[in-house]
Amino acid sequence: MTKSVRYQGGQLYVHHGAWFVRYRVRVRREDGSTKLEQKAKKLGSIADYPLESQIMPLKTEFMHRLNAGSFTPESGMVLKEFVDKIYLPYIEELRESTKKGYREIWNNHIRDRVGHIRMREFRTVDASKMLKAIADENDLSKTTLQHIKSVLSGVFTHAKNEGAFDGVNPVRDARIPRNTREPGETYAYNLTQIRRILENLPLLPKAVVATASFAGPREGELRGLEWPDTRESLSVNRSIWKTFVNKPKTRASAKAVPVIRQLAEILNAYRVSMGNPSTGVIFHSGDGKPMDLDKLAQQVIRPLVKSTGLEWHGWHGFRRGIASNLYELGADEKVVQRILRHAKSHVTKDRYIKAFDPAVLAAMRKLETSLDAISQSAPIVHQIN
Numbered sequence: 367m368t369k370s371v372r373y374q375g376g377q378l379y380v381h382h383g384a385w386f387v388r389y390r391v392r393v394r395r396e397d398g399s400t401k402l403e404q405k406a407k408k409l410g411s412i413a414d415y416p417l418e419s420q421i422m423p424l425k426t427e428f429m430h431r432l433n434a435g436s437f438t439p440e441s442g443m444v445l446k447e448f449v450d451k452i453y454l455p456y457i458e459e460l461r462e463s464t465k466k467g468y469r470e471i472w473n474n475h476i477r478d479r480v481g482h483i484r485m486r487e488f489r490t491v492d493a494s495k496m497l498k499a500i501a502d503e504n505d506l507s508k509t510t511l512q513h514i515k516s517v518l519s520g521v522f523t524h525a526k527n528e529g530a531f532d533g534v535n536p537v538r539d540a541r542i543p544r545n546t547r548e549p550g551e552t553y554a555y556n557l558t559q560i561r562r563i564l565e566n567l568p569l570l571p572k573a574v575v576a577t578a579s580f581a582g583p584r585e586g587e588l589r590g591l592e593w594p595d596t597r598e599s600l601s602v603n604r605s606i607w608k609t610f611v612n613k614p615k616t617r618a619s620a621k622a623v624p625v626i627r628q629l630a631e632i633l634n635a636y637r638v639s640m641g642n643p644s645t646g647v648i649f650h651s652g653d654g655k656p657m658d659l660d661k662l663a664q665q666v667i668r669p670l671v672k673s674t675g676l677e678w679h680g681w682h683g684f685r686r687g688i689a690s691n692l693y694e695l696g697a698d699e700k701v702v703q704r705i706l707r708h709a710k711s712h713v714t715k716d717r718y719i720k721a722f723d724p725a726v727l728a729a730m731r732k733l734e735t736s737l738d739a740i741s742q743s744a745p746i747v748h749q750i751n
Contacts, residue, residue, distance in 0.1 A: 376429045378418070385409045385421045389432060393443075407487070431533075432486055445488060445521070446481030448530055453521050462610040463586075471517045475500050480518075485530050493518060493540035501542075507549040511542050553679040554686035554720040555579065556694075564632075566670045571662055573636035574649050578684035580629040582706050585681040586612070587619075589656040591648045596633060599624050602707065606656050618709040689718035 377388040386406045393403050407428060415421040443451075449472060457465055479496045480488070496518075497511055518537045525531035555563070560579045564572055577600070578588060586605035595601045599622040605612045614620040625633075637643065649657045659681065668678040685706065692702050703714040 373433050374429060376425060376432075378421070378425055380412065383413070384411050385415060385425075387425050387428060389429070428487075443530060444482055444484050446477055448485055448525060449477070449481070449521055452528060452530070453524055456524055461607070461612050461615075463607040467513075468517055468520075471514050475514050476518055485525055486532075488522070488531075488536050490536045490539050493537045497540060498543050501546050506546070508542055508546045509549040511546055515540060515542065552686060552717070552720070553677075553683050554690040554718075555676075555679070555683050556687065557691050559676055560684070560687060562674045563667075563671055563676065566674055567667065569632075569636050569639055570649070571666050571670075573632050574657075574659065574662065575667065575684065576629050576632045577648075578681055579687055580626055581623045582685045582688040583623075584615075584685065585659055587614070588649065588681070589647070589659060593637070593643055593645055593648055596625065596648070614707075616707075616709040619707045621704070621707050623705055623707070686718045686720055689714060690720040693719045 374389050379386055379388060386408055388404060388406050390402050390404055392400045395401060409415075409421055409424045409428065415424075454469070454472075457468055460468075476496065479499060480492055483492055493515070497515060500506065500514060501511060515537060519535055522531055522535045522537055526535070560575075564576060564579075567575060574588060577583065577591070581600045583591065583600070583602060584605065586607050587602045589606040590602075590604035590611065591600070592603075595603055601622045602614050602620055605614060633648075646654055647656050649659075651657055663678065663681070671678045689702050689706055692705065693699070697705075699711060699715055699719070702719065703711045706714055706718060708714045708718075
C-alpha cells in the first residue's frame with residue numbers, strides 16, 4: 367500500500383533573483399516501489415514581487431493545488447510521463463485509426479509544448495497558450511484545433527480516473543484563438559451529379575460509388591462489405607482500415623439500410639461479372655482482398671469525375687449526398703439519421719445535411735411569395751391628419 371504524504375505548507379526561499387517554494391512528492395521507481403523526492407517550483411521573480419507578502423498568495427495557491435492532488439505517485443508525473451506510461455497503453459483497446467490519430471496529435475502538437483508540466487500543476491492557461499502557439503505556427507482550422515484540445519482533455523479525464531489529477535479538467539475552458547480560420551465547406555453530391563458520375567464509370571467502380579451514394583456506408587464499411595451482407599437490405603457488420611478489421615463504430619452503425627432497386631440492379635450486374643460469388647468481400651480486384659478505395663478513386667474515379675466537369679470531394683461527398691438528397695426530398699431529420707446510422711442526431715444535421723443552391727433559392731422564393739401574400743391580404747391603413 368502506498369503511504370500518503372502529509373499536508374505540506376512548503377518552504378519559501380530566494381535563488382538567483384527569483385522566489386521558489388520547496389516541497390516533497392512521492393514518485394514511483396522502475397521496480398514499482400515509491401520514494402519521496404524533494405522538488406522546487408519557481409513562483410516569480412523578485413523584480414515582479416519584491417516583498418514576501420506579495421509572493422505569498424502565489425505560494426498559497428500552488429500549495430493548495432499540490433495538496434489537493436492527494437500526492438499519489440501518478441500525480442507527481444509530468445504530462446509526458448503520464449501519457450507514455452498510462453494513457454497510451456489505455457487507448458490500445460480503441461480502433462487502430464483512432465489510436466493513430468491520437469498518437470499523431472500527441473507527438474506532433476502536444477508533447478514538446480506542454481509535456482514537461484507536472485500533472486497537478488497543469489492549468490487552463492497552459493492549454494490556452496499551447497493552442498495559440500499551435501495556431502501561430504501552423505495553418506490549421508478551428509476544427510483541427512478543437513480535435514487537439516479534445517485529445518488533451520481526454521488525457522486529463524483519464525488522469526482523474528487514475529488518481530493522477532483532481533479537480534476540474536484544466537483543458538475544458540481553454541480557448542481556441544479567435545483569429546483561427548474557419549474549416550472549409552464540405553460538399554455533398556446531388557442526384558443529378560451522381561447520375562452523371564455513374565454513367566461514365568466502369569462496372570466495378572460504378573458499383574462502389576452506387577453503394578456509397580444510395581446506402582451511405584463509410585469508406586471503411588464499404589471495404590468491409592461481404593456478399594451475405596446484401597440481401598433485401600445492406601447490413602454493416604465490420605469496418606476495415608488498412609489491414610485492421612473492426613466492429614461497427616457504434617451500436618447505431620450496425621443497423622441495416624434498405625437497398626433501393628437502382629442499387630440492387632447495379633450490384634446484381636457487378637455480381638454476375640464476378641462469377642456470382644456468395645461469400646467473400648464484395649469489392650476487390652480479383653485477389654479476394656478488400657480493395658484500396660483511395661487508390662481506386664485516385665486512378666479511376668477522380669479522373670472520370672473531372673472529365674464530367676465535376677470536382678472530386680472524396681467518399682464522404684457521397685455519404686453527405688444521401689443525407690442531403692433525402693432531406694431535400696422531404697425525409698425527416700431522424701429518418702436521415704437512421705439511414706446514415708449516426709448515434710447522435712446533431713451530427714447528421716450539422717455535418718451531413720447540405721442545402722443545395724437550388725433548394726436555397728426555392729426556399730427564398732417561398733419566403734418572397736409569402737410576404738407578397740401577407741402584403742396583399744393586409745388591411746390598408748390610412749393615416750389620419
